Amino acid sequence: MNDYPNMTPPPEINDRDAELISAYIDGMLSAEEQTQFEARLQRESSLRRELEAVQRTVNAIHALPVLKAPRDFTLDPSVVQRPDSTKKIIDMRPQRRLARTWYPLAMVASLLVVFVGVFAIISNQTNPKEPADSVEIAALATNDATTAASSASNLSTADEEPTPDRNMERSFESEATGIAESLPAIAATRTLPSGESALNTGPTQGNMMPGGRGGGQSGGQSGGEPPDAIMPTYIDPLMYDPPPDADDGAGARNMPVPPAPDADAPAEDDVTTFGFDPENADDEAARTMMQPPVNDQVESEEMAESADVFAQSAEIAEAVEAPTPAPFQRLAQLINTVVELLLAILSATP
Amino acid sequence: MAQPDYDEQHLIERARQGDVESFNMLVLAYQDRIYTITYRIMGEPDGAADMTQDAFLTAYRKLDTYRGGSFYSWLGRIATNLCYDELRRLKRRPADYLEDMGPEDSDDPPPIAADMPTPEQTALSNELQQAIQDCITSLGEDQRAVIVLSDVQGFTYQEIAETIGANLGTVKSRLARARLAVRRCLQSVQELLPAEYRLFTD
Numbered sequence: 001m002n003d004y005p006n007m008t009p010p011p012e013i014n015d016r017d018a019e020l021i022s023a024y025i026d027g028m029l030s031a032e033e034q035t036q037f038e039a040r041l042q043r044e045s046s047l048r049r050e051l052e053a054v055q056r057t058v059n060a061i062h063a064l065p066v067l068k069a070p071r072d073f074t075l076d077p078s079v080v081q082r083p084d085s086t087k088k089i090i091d092m093r094p095q096r097r098l099a100r101t102w103y104p105l106a107m108v109a110s111l112l113v114v115f116v117g118v119f120a121i122i123s124n125q126t127n128p129k130e131p132a133d134s135v136e137i138a139a140l141a142t143n144d145a146t147t148a149a150s151s152a153s154n155l156s157t158a159d160e161e162p163t164p165d166r167n168m169e170r171s172f173e174s175e176a177t178g179i180a181e182s183l184p185a186i187a188a189t190r191t192l193p194s195g196e197s198a199l200n201t202g203p204t205q206g207n208m209m210p211g212g213r214g215g216g217q218s219g220g221q222s223g224g225e226p227p228d229a230i231m232p233t234y235i236d237p238l239m240y241d242p243p244p245d246a247d248d249g250a251g252a253r254n255m256p257v258p259p260a261p262d263a264d265a266p267a268e269d270d271v272t273t274f275g276f277d278p279e280n281a282d283d284e285a286a287r288t289m290m291q292p293p294v295n296d297q298v299e300s301e302e303m304a305e306s307a308d309v310f311a312q313s314a315e316i317a318e319a320v321e322a323p324t325p326a327p328f329q330r331l332a333q334l335i336n337t338v339v340e341l342l343l344a345i346l347s348a349t350p
Numbered sequence: 351m352a353q354p355d356y357d358e359q360h361l362i363e364r365a366r367q368g369d370v371e372s373f374n375m376l377v378l379a380y381q382d383r384i385y386t387i388t389y390r391i392m393g394e395p396d397g398a399a400d401m402t403q404d405a406f407l408t409a410y411r412k413l414d415t416y417r418g419g420s421f422y423s424w425l426g427r428i429a430t431n432l433c434y435d436e437l438r439r440l441k442r443r444p445a446d447y448l449e450d451m452g453p454e455d456s457d458d459p460p461p462i463a464a465d466m467p468t469p470e471q472t473a474l475s476n477e478l479q480q481a482i483q484d485c486i487t488s489l490g491e492d493q494r495a496v497i498v499l500s501d502v503q504g505f506t507y508q509e510i511a512e513t514i515g516a517n518l519g520t521v522k523s524r525l526a527r528a529r530l531a532v533r534r535c536l537q538s539v540q541e542l543l544p545a546e547y548r549l550f551t552d
Contacts (some may be wrong), residue, residue, distance in 0.1 A: 013530065015523070022526035026500075028507060057533040060482055067461040069385040070399055073406050074374035080410065260361040 013050050021051050025058055107342075115339050121331050358421055366413045373413075377406050380422055384429050385461075390498045392431040393487030395461055401436060405429035426503050427513045430495055434514065437491035484537035493528035500525055 013021075023029045029037060041048050161228050358376070364478035389398035409416075416424055425434045434442055486494060495514055499505040505513065510521045 015527065018530045019523055019526040022529050023522055026507070028522065041504055053533050054529050054538070055537060058501050060478065060536070061486070061497065061532070062504075064386075064390070064479060064482060064502060066382055067386040067389055069381040069402065070461065072378065073381045073385075073399075073403050074377045075370050075406065075410060077370035077374075080370055080407075104521060 013047075017050070018054075019045065021047075021054050024051065025055055110338070110342050114335060117334055117338070119329060121334070352401075361412065362416065362421065362465045365410065370410075373410050376421065377493050380425055381406070383422065384425055387498060387503055388433055389428050389461055390483065390502050391430065391485060391494055392438070393483065397433075397436065398461075401429060401432050404432050408432065414463075422506070423509060426499070426505070427509075430499055430503075430513055434491060437494070441491065481536060481539050482532070485532045485539070488535060489528055489531055493524055493531065496521060496524045497528040497532065500531075 020029065020033070024034065024037055041051065358379075361372045361376050365376065380401065383401045385398055388401040389395065389403070392398045392401060405425060408428050409425055412428075486497060489497065492514075496510055498509075499510045499513060507518050507521050507525075510516075510525075511518050514521070516524070
């Protein structure tokens with residue numbers, strides 16, 4: 001009933017029948033299995049044809065000739081020793097297999113050279129340099145610092161009333177100086193998203209120094225921290241754009257900080273005492289630029305000196321600027337050269 | 351399996367004691383048949399030669415594990431396992447496979463038969479031999495090892511199971527699928543063969 005007419009193509013043999021055919025050829029069927037299988041062979045011509053085809057295949061494979069070894073595989077007594085614990089066998093296989101192991105090592109060594117080169121380039125970026133746009137920003141910051149310092153000088157001298165307390169006046173100057181110092185640092189921040197090195201170096205300690213002057217100078221090495229009450233009005237919101245992902249240290253620089261308890265003149269007291277109006281600071285600065293101060297020449301010189309310090313601080317801050325695109329282009333060229341060299345080596349290797 | 355004769359057993363004992371020359375006499379006696387096994391499994395001469403050399407080195411190193419019986423079967427088991435491992439390694443690293451079995455290898459002439467032809471062998475054309483070899487090489491490494499052990503080397507199911515570390519049921523099913531695959535492969539290529547060498551009638 002399962003026999004198929006000759007004109008009908010035999011169905012694909014299933015795995016079970018394939019196993020029965022194979023085991024039947026090898027005599028590996030049990031007596032019962034063999035009886036049942038032979039009964040099926042009587043009924044199913046397709047099964048008979050498949051058995052015959054597999055049997056021919058097995059016979060053909062078995063009839064494949066024994067091949068002659070291409071060479072002698074004898075072991076060299078001079079280099080092969082008995083496999084005791086103190087003896088070893090030297091592999092005498094062709095160099096081709098050794099090369100198969102050598103190639104990955106060569107590739108790893110080449111990659112190591114590339115990484116060393118990259119490290120050297122990155123390390124080179126930490127050396128002081130002045131990219132063009134950094135210098136430009138530093139110049140702007142210097143102008144702002146000069147303006148702020150002049151404004152401070154003007155404010156301290158334009159008042160008709162004589163200053164009763166020299167220390168109080170000094171304190172105000174220190175605040176103005178701190179504000180001015182903050183500008184280069186903030187300008188640097190715009191081009192240095194992770195500019196911790198430019199902003200971390202102790203502006204707060206500088207403002208906490210007696211008189212504020214020392215603070216201005218010390219902070220001038222890397223930019224000073226602005227007094228809290230005045231700082232927002234001196235910073236152009238369009239110019240000051242702190243990075244959103246700055247860490248808490250950077251964030252703390254943007255937040256008002258209580259005045260140092262040991263400072264000679266707290267910032268709020270200064271503002272209150274002198275009636276300083278931050279809203280008019282820019283106007284005052286503009287007037288100062290048009291009309292140089294006529295009083296207190298010493299203070300003017302000190303302000304100018306502070307401005308120079310601010311300019312230096314801006315330059316130093318820009319020195320640790322993030323890498324500009326030019327080094328990356330050099331890095332890409334270096335990698336490209338190394339890759340081409342590796343390709344040339346690989347293509348030349350047989 | 352036939353028991354090793356006295357001379358073979360004597361050579362094995364001397365080789366165990368460190369006599370490399372005695373072992374080399376065994377190598378010369380079996381290298382053609384061992385190379386045939388490795389060539390049938392690897393499908394190309396260079397890899398077969400590497401595996402043959404490895405097999406004799408391994409056999410010499412592990413002579414202490416030989417417990418009697420057919421020395422040829424013991425050698426064949428070592429050679430088959432080495433080929434099996436190498437094929438799996440090449441499967442994991444296709445770059446090595448291309449390096450070892452690249453186009454330059456396909457231009458190599460096929461190995462010549464040793465001087466021990468059988469009537470069936472003389473009747474088998476070179477074209478059919480190559481077709482069979484190509485069909486065996488087209489199998490996966492599991493089926494390839496089993497069909498060579500069984501139909502080239504003449505191992506029993508039990509010996510195959512011990513060699514590849516599988517149970518009898520796995521050997522039976524794996525061998526059945528391998529034979530069926532080679533049968534279909536040969537039927538698909540036999541139109542390229544002369545009519546007198548075709549295995550199957552239409």
